[in-house]
Amino acid sequence: MIVQLLIAVLLSGVGSYLSFFKPMILSSNIEAKPSRNWQWLGTVVSIGGSAGAVFYFSPETVVEWCSYLFVLVFFFISAVDLYSKIIPNRLLSILFVAAIPSLVYEFEIECIISSITMFGAFTILNLGVNRFYNKLAFGWGDVKLITMLALFMGWGVLGVIYLGIIIGGVFAGLGLLTKKITRDTHIPMAGFLFLAFVLKVFGVYFDFL
Known part of the structure; x- marks a missing residue:
């Protein structure tokens, strides 16, 4: 368990x-950085959450x-998208690599088909919306993330x-009501x-969703 926790702290520390x-x-297009307080808060949350997850679930196999x-990595993607509105392709590449072992060992064909x-x-949806409204329904980074x-x-x-659209809609609605955002504001969807995703996974695991 100590080795597992050390691995978790190392990975989350590097990611943070x-x-x-x-x-x-991660991306040369990212120019903004979170404030110092948010940097350390994000680091504490990622390391603490990562160590807690490893302690609770005790991963052993490659899968x-x-x-x-x-x-x-999904957490880091959501955090980066939140403050920069950019989803780095390098992080998406790691997601792809992390998804491969389960396909190799279990070969769920539905995962390939659904992807x-x-x-x-979503590509067709984006092209259609762009043609008629001259904007995108989802960012291309979001499309790749969903894939x-x-x-x-x-x-x-x-x-x-x-569930993500519902949660995002609620936050967007509150933002419009409080005039924190406008209709033209880009909403970072990854978060x-x-x-x-967390609610869905824990809902299935604990049988409440």
């Missing part, structure tokens, strides 16, 4: 450094460790998307998808 302190390494890595379907559906989620969890991604 790149995501909160040196995000330009279990890759699943842990997938969730950890292709989600990418095609990786589908590859990881199959058709369960539909529930995550549905809402991550929250929906």
